[in-house]
Amino acid sequence: MSMYGHNGGMTTQPALSPTEADVCCPSLTVSPLSLDDAQDFARILKSLADPTRLRLVSLIAGHEQQEACVCDLTEPVGLGQPTVSHHLKILVDAGVLRREKRGVWSYYSLEAATLNRLSEFLSPG
């Protein structure tokens, strides 16, 4: 979006078609929202619409090297490993967290692009 090359003469800057613009950066309050985008963002929002899952994301973001395994998270949220794993799976499926298996543990880290996209989508600016 930010890189337009120099083009002399009568040519105009290439503009995104509505469909491309939609794909690029849908906004809740600027462009009319397509059903596809509404379903897509509702799914991400739903994954975050739970106090425990918000706290898990916050704990992972604040953890050493911004990643954590289930074993790091059970005690701070006061829940057992199966419950925490269930919440983490919902966040991974929605693209909010990334899961990487190393040795016997899976490590969870933030998918910053998803949060950025959601934050920009919601901004009324």
Add this chain to the structure above:
Amino acid sequence: MSMYGHNGGMTTQPALSPTEADVCCPSLTVSPLSLDDAQDFARILKSLADPTRLRLVSLIAGHEQQEACVCDLTEPVGLGQPTVSHHLKILVDAGVLRREKRGVWSYYSLEAATLNRLSEFLSPG
């Protein structure tokens, strides 16, 4: 996270106390999230975690004078007035929409401060 000022000697920059930081601008990925904030934001996120409600917010934002009554919204979302009113009530209760009664109709508009707060909360910064 990316801005560490130069601080000679033992002095540090004044920091907000956890309580002040909390009141000012809780962030999902910067400050550790309190249970109160987690519940507060989960409630707002839940109100938006539905494709129809996202479309209603988008339609209101795009409507003339950025406000609309139920009568303007039923046709675009293809739902009856009671269902649309129910969705609008959830958004008003969560502070995402403002409701103003004028004559026989209620007019709904965006509570931009709530969306701003949520957008900043989610931004990975």
